[in-house]
Amino acid sequence: MQGGNLQIGRALALNRARTACFEDSSWDDRLEKLVKLTQRTSLIIDLTGTDATPARIKSYTRQRLQACGIAPNLPRGNPPSYESKAFLKPDDDRLDAAYLVALHFGPRGPGEFSEVEADLGQALDKRLEVYGRYCSDLYPLKDQHHRAPRLGFEDYVVLIQGIKAKVIALHVCRDCKGCQPYSTLQTVTPSCPFCNRMKLDMGMARSEVERRLQQHRSCRHQHLAARHCA
Incomplete structure (x- = not known):
């Protein structure tokens, strides 16, 4: 599932080990965190780059x-x-995806200036940290069986892959300037989830501001004209 050929720092399995899975013990810690988020064998193998067989995983x-x-x-x-x-069709999905993208790539966003994780261990550490931050910020009560995160860890991984594959694009709303990811396979850029969620009508707001400015200018011109005539 993961794009690219990142194989630096991969998780190498230990032979006949009972208490540890990998040669590098830090991978055992990562695996424990990872399996709490996804138990999909193919994804675990992809993210760890391990040489362990699917049965062992x-x-x-x-x-x-x-x-x-x-x-x-x-x-x-x-x-x-x-x-x-x-993928990312509902407004709420794109809202959460926008937050994940911001956490993953930082303020500069994806592109030539975004950080590239050349080490599989560091790449997974970052994904675990970003997804954990997303859950704690947007779904702080999920451990009390309240609302579960709208996007799962697998969705997050796929989101980043899609951006790198240029199938998921980022669109900046001309009204609120919010940046939303969306699938280019949908052919039409969807409406802004930020404006929809917060019921913003920036176009109407700008029209009202412009109307008031015009009214102010008109009153000012009338006042100056009256003073001139006087």
């Missing part, structure tokens, strides 16, 4: 989840894809 996943007291729930069916026309 599934075994590691079950072990880590059991140690954390979490019941395994291995996903079935097709994973999210930026090649789906339904």
Whole structure:
């Protein structure tokens, strides 16, 4: 699922190890965090670059989840894809995606100035940190069984892949200047989710400001004309 050929710092499996999965122990810590967000074997292998077999990864996943007291729930069916026309179609999805993009790329956004993670370990650390920040900022009560994050970790990974593949584009609203990601497969740029959510009507607001300015100028000209005649 991950674009590019990042293989630096990959997770190399230990042979016949009972208490550790990888040669580098930091990967064991990453795996424990990762399996809490996704249990999709193919994605775990892709993000870690591991040489472990899918069967071993599934075994590691079950072990880590059991140690954390979490019941395994291995996903079935097709994973999210930026090649789906339904990806990021709802306004609320694009709102959350905009926040994830801002956290991931920073104020400069994606492009030649964005940071490139050449090391698989550092790349995964960043994704875990960004997604954790997204959850804590927008869904602080999710651990109390309130509203779950609208976009899952897999959606976030696919979002970044889609931007790098230039299938997911970023559009700046000419009214509120908010930047939203959207799928170019939808052929038509969707309406701004920021304006829709906050019920902004910047066009009407600008028209009202312009009307008041014109009224002020007219009154001022009339006042000056009256003084001149006097």
